[in-house]
Amino acid sequence: MSDIKLAPAPPGVTGSGFFATTLDKAVGLARANSLWPLPFATSCCGIEFMATMGATYDLARFGAERPSFSPRQSDMLMVMGTIAKKMGPVLKQVYIQMAEPRWVIAVGACASSGGIFDTYSVLQGIDEVIPVDVYVPGCPPRPEAILDGVMRLQDIVRSESVRRRETDEYKALLESYGIYKHG
Amino acid sequence: MAKLDHEALLSSLRRQFDGQINELDRTFGLLTIETSKDAIIEVLRYLKTAPELQFIYLTDITAVHYPMNELSMAVVYHVHSLVNQTRIRVKVFLDGDKPQIPSATILWPGANWMERETYDFFGVIFVGHPDLRRILNVDEMDVFPMRKEYPLEDPNRVDKKDFFFGR
Numbered sequence: 001m002s003d004i005k006l007a008p009a010p011p012g013v014t015g016s017g018f019f020a021t022t023l024d025k026a027v028g029l030a031r032a033n034s035l036w037p038l039p040f041a042t043s044c045c046g047i048e049f050m051a052t053m054g055a056t057y058d059l060a061r062f063g064a065e066r067p068s069f070s071p072r073q074s075d076m077l078m079v080m081g082t083i084a085k086k087m088g089p090v091l092k093q094v095y096i097q098m099a100e101p102r103w104v105i106a107v108g109a110c111a112s113s114g115g116i117f118d119t120y121s122v123l124q125g126i127d128e129v130i131p132v133d134v135y136v137p138g139c140p141p142r143p144e145a146i147l148d149g150v151m152r153l154q155d156i157v158r159s160e161s162v163r164r165r166e167t168d169e170y171k172a173l174l175e176s177y178g179i180y181k182h183g
Numbered sequence: 184m185a186k187l188d189h190e191a192l193l194s195s196l197r198r199q200f201d202g203q204i205n206e207l208d209r210t211f212g213l214l215t216i217e218t219s220k221d222a223i224i225e226v227l228r229y230l231k232t233a234p235e236l237q238f239i240y241l242t243d244i245t246a247v248h249y250p251m252n253e254l255s256m257a258v259v260y261h262v263h264s265l266v267n268q269t270r271i272r273v274k275v276f277l278d279g280d281k282p283q284i285p286s287a288t289i290l291w292p293g294a295n296w297m298e299r300e301t302y303d304f305f306g307v308i309f310v311g312h313p314d315l316r317r318i319l320n321v322d323e324m325d326v327f328p329m330r331k332e333y334p335l336e337d338p339n340r341v342d343k344k345d346f347f348f349g350r
Contacts, residue, residue: 085320085321086319086320086321118336118343120326120328121319121320121328124342
């Protein structure tokens with residue numbers, strides 16, 4: 001018997017030859033364990049991310065085997081590093097190009113709050129231009145912290161309703177950032 | 184050791200530009216002269232083309248804001264004579280309310296981006312520049328951030344108070 005651990009099944013009803021659960025939970029399980037990351041690395045946090053992707057820490061264990069360098073085929077935007085105000089529109093464009101459902105992790109102090117760069121040319125946190133799901137503190141955070149951020153995001157993804165992206169609240173959230181889903 | 188000493192350089196400049204050149208200092212062995220915005224292009228042209236000088240390499244153009252001075256904006260040129268292994272710094276003091284100076288792009292095409300940067304951060308208008316617009320900051324910015332006329336931090340902001348960090 002191999003010692004590979006499988007993701008635990010969501011709560012449901014088990015009987016002989018069948019397993020019943022809700023669609024939300026089945027979809028959440030699938031999504032949470034196949035989050036394809038899009039690295040948006042601008043500085044030292046990006047180096048920590050490289051370690052996170054490497055053999056020792058191995059982000060692939062969490063279903064993020066394939067870093068997608070195209071926003072079209074990725075689920076999880078990981079912003080790592082200082083985002084200058086001039087980079088803001090670029091980051092927003094990358095976010096808009098991602099297909100729904102999409103999630104964002106702000107890795108490190110700079111992406112979360114501007115960090116030490118409390119100055120006229122630096123965005124004081126990427127949540128000024130795009131909505132963020134998980135913030136990872138640290139300057140830079142260790143790979144363990146980045147992994148913890150991914151696991152917290154998996155919790156969010158696992159419990160997300162399949163209808164969330166169609167709700168008025170979600171549309172209002174995007175519109176507060178000037179992003180319009182249909183046209 | 185530089186093949187061209189400061190005295191020879193100064194006397195050559197004084198011969199050419201009688202009364203339009205002031206020596207400011209020689210900090211760290213770098214001769215610094217001051218001239219006016221009317222003479223600057225001719226001074227730079229002379230530095231670049233005179234056979235005994237040959238300051239052919241424009242190292243940098245930048246500016247310094249001295250808000251306490253009457254002429255509050257100083258544009259600074261660093262030029263390098265590769266042949267004579269020496270450098271010189273040329274300063275021009277301008278009216279800070281309307282800093283205008285002729286563009287050096289007619290002498291060095293490489294002055295283009297240096298002048299754009301100086302415009303971007305200090306608001307110095309380089310007359311005759313082919314494309315004077317911001318180069319590093321966002322295009323929508325409506326201030327010149329390196330001028331010493333802004334508070335270092337908005338005194339009313341509360342988001343980075345010690346309280347929020349448990350201090």
